[in-house]
Amino acid sequence: MNPPAEPPSRAALQAAASQRLHPLSWLFLLLAQLRAFALPLLVLLFGGGRREDGIADLIGLLAAGLLALTAVWRYFTYHYGFLGQALVIRSGLLQRNLRLVPFDRVQNVTVHQNLLHRLFGVASVRLESAGGLGQAEAQMDVLRLDQARALEALVRQGAQRARAAAAASGEGPEAATPAEPAPVLWLHLPMRELVRLGLISNRGMLVVAALFAALSQAGDAVMKPLGNQLYAGLKEGESWAASLHLGPLAYGLASLLLLLGLLALVRALSVALAIVQFHDFRLLAGERELSVERGLLSRVRAHLPKRRVQAYTLHESLLHRWFGRRSLSVDRAALETGNEAAALRELVPLATPEAMDGMLQRLLPEGSWPPRHWQPLHPRAWRRVAFPGLLATLAASGLLVAWKGLPGLWLLLLLPLVVLRARIWARYSAWSLEGGVISVRQGWLDRHWRFAEVRKLHALELRQSPFDRRHGMASLHLDSLGAHPMAPPLRIPYLPVAEAVRLAAALRAGMPRDAGVSRARTAA
Template sequence: MNRLHSLSAVVYAIQYGFFWLWIPIFLLFGLATILEFVSLTWIPVVGALGFAVGVAYGIAYYYRFGYQITDDTFDVASGVIARRSREIPYGRVQNVDIKQGVFHRLFGLAIVSIETAGGGDTEASLNFVSEAEATRLQNEIRTRTAAVKQRRKQAGDHTGDETAATDDATPDSSGVVEPTETTATDSETGPLGPGAGAGDTVPDRDRPFDEPTGPKRRSLFDLEARELLLYSFTSFRPAAVAAVLFVFFLASDTIIEILLAMSQPVGGPEDLGTGTTSSYGIFTIVSFVNGLVITYLLSVAYTFATYYDFQLGRIGDDFVYERGLLQRYSGSVPVEKVQSVTATDNPAQRLIGYAGLWVETAGYGPDSNGGSQSAVPLAQHDRVYGFAENLTGVETPSFERPPPLARRRYLARYSLIAGSIVAVAFGLSMISPLERWYLAVIAFAAVPPAAHLRYVNLGYYVGEDHLVVRRGFWRRRTTIIPYYRIQTVSTRRSIFQRRLGLASVVVDTASSRTFVWAAPTIYDVSLEDGRDVNETSRKRLQSALRKRAAGEAGLSVDFT
């Protein structure tokens, strides 16, 4: 069996050393409270002993960890005391992802993660191997996985149809996929702009000449510098809020002093104990504005670093992507795992005519966002929707909106929210120096536009092969769902919807994103229309399943 990189022994030794360092120390503290002869002066001795045991365990773990590629499985053996041996069949492998942080890139290392079908966790993780070895493993496993899928496809075709072929590869007698002689010419470009469709290949570092090179990589989309900047400045990452709060709790006193100094030129208090009501108000406003600016700038930096040098390509029937500045990711999205495709945009992106595209998958990958993976972070609106149409084969949707009665419902809902804001302001005026609580009634001015914007951004389209659902204003999502991916279609009605004769239709797929976010929902249609959508979807689901069994339905990875 192959071993990990030699630096892994050092990392494991340090990791387990510090872990075992604290175990005898905690035991010593416990025993010192019970036994009089136990002294805390023993801490350096027992700490050093625990660290030494941890180092020895880490080194032993390194030497007891092994992996190898066999004809049918990828084998991993680990464990010092309790041994664990795993044989991962290539037919179950979904993703082989490579991750590199700053430390890994400095030392030429990488983490290889292998995800299997139906698994919520990573099946095997190799910490660490060299970059060349990571690339070799990724290519080799992908090649053998493609060979297994090809044999399955041929077996299915031979039962009903003797024609079986793929665009990029054919298996030889040994079952290993060999590349065909035809590759894309330099003049070919994909629908998303420069670089799409060129006959690019994945470099095979340190590969023996007699090993299979696998299917060729074809570029589909490269995120240009202008698009990266636009995406960074027009999107917001909730993680930035958590980062700001974390820093504030670590250094709250220092940050408060800085905020006081920034608010004093515009009338803020000299300190928190001697201010007036108006100076406190100015301090609050200045602090809030500064918090927003800092959070936004952190979000911009995070997005820029995450999607730097984003590239989307195709290898066989898999989408492959690379991205990241400080942490570099390289992974794949098997087309057979794609459950739905979602185009997203927010008000700022709609204003400049841009949108993004995400694919929702079944299962969690090491780098997936709750079962969702960006295929196009940001591009012009027409290019994104053209990409979605080429991928799914959906016809241009003609959206139907809910009845006007739904807008009245939103007016009532947002009026209740505005009333709650006024009530909270009044309550604060009773227990604080706040006097002009009645200014909170300005919230009612936002009710009509908010209700209208929610209403006009809702829509649905019942196509021949796809159901398209659009919803949301701050982050509008247009989800294209092939009928054969639908798991359940349910009609739901709240108490208020029953009084108005409305209903919502929930379309559930096997996407893991539905565990994090709500399933695609057609909101507030009339009860009759909701039942029609439900019944039509069920019928077309059965028809789509028959077409898929006959090989007539599925997503396309060929965009040239």
């Protein structure tokens, strides 16, 4: 083994960091700071009434000037360069920082362009490591577009050379290769697919929810005039409808048409958002990593090493099935935030089942997808699923009978539907362990598959509630690094106890030695 090289001196690092950012980088930093402090500045300038002495205006101008001075100061004190197989960053004047980022530590290079970036022909570059925990190793705002792409290529090539050198010296597990083959295009979404994505995903409801949340925080200054205008519009519409002498059937049809119009408007907004977010979507696969490019106004290009993919979620709603499509999202070893994280999490926003299976076969160990032998849950699993719904329906019916009398018994007609739903859910739900991949499928109208390689699991728990013990059942709860809070849990519910113990032993044998394993946990 070669002796460790001496670290470079501080003088060598400072001399290497000789390049500056784009001359307009201070403007982009100033705009970012103004967005962050927009609300306090608006409150300072326009809140609390106006003063004749203009002190609020003066304080606001001083604050804006201070932000501008900070942005210019950062431009003149931020330098970067390269020294061997590492990126050197020097920043600060009063408090000086000198950072050395080895290429082999960089796991992801993201080039980001919003609309303003594209107008000026610049881009921001973000370097991430596996242990970054949401913080970038380095973020360079902004560089010329050709410089950003050159930096991206240089860091990626440097990381490859560092891995090859480590393998050649016996310090790394990978064999030294002269060059990686060019990435292959796995998926491209044309405009018709983006329209389908918008119709399926219903992203417009997120905008509607955000609008209501913003209005709820606006206060009486906005809500009161808006409420008065809405009330006046409703009264005027009521008077116009009364002048037409419409019957109950006409009112019902008009309400239905209004509802359908609102739904169509939300779907049209969803299609527009899908086009903006996923325009010219491309998924490319190299030997070691996946690359995603997408965006109309804000263009994102991000890279994801295949080894950092911890778990998968394959989603198929009722609308997905009508259009013959599925979507795939992944959990990563480090959970970042922002557009780049969303671009990598929503790895395949839309694809046919055949195309999806083809991509998963190349991502997962050979022979593990699609699973050929699905194992059912406990024969009485449907009872455990139906019990909460039956109890809630009986309680609601009892309250209605106490309030309205016998008409409340009509609610009992929902009981067969609750049982039917539970039986269909239990019949579809299953699990599989094939080729080193544990897979779980669940759902009814809205279906999903959750699966992960056993060697990437880091926690396993066998749980039993009192109801589980009564029915001779147990559930396995699995976890991997980077699990998204909105993703379905990776768990196998309602298994026979003996089968759950055997499966836990099989999974434990394939998990890393330092993984957390809990033999049994009883829920009170």
